[in-house]
Amino acid sequence: MSSEVTRHAQLVADVCEQEMTKLESELDQLEAEINPALDDNALVALSYVLGTIVDAMKQVPEVRHVSRGC
DSSP, X not given: OHHHHHHHHXXXXXXXXXXXXXXXXXXXXHHHHXXXXXXXXXXXXXXXXXXXXXXXXXXXXXXXXXXXXX
């Protein structure tokens, strides 16, 4: 019984791996859209990271006077 369950589980895992391989480039693109820091364009990634840092700095009360110009 358990060997049959194991065999079926392995088949399911194999099918999942094949589908993930087929969709890898599409999944990579979706991942970059979700997280711009992973973008292939270095300028886009840098802009995202710097924007995140500036937004975080704006939340610190002692830094508010610096961020007024932003």
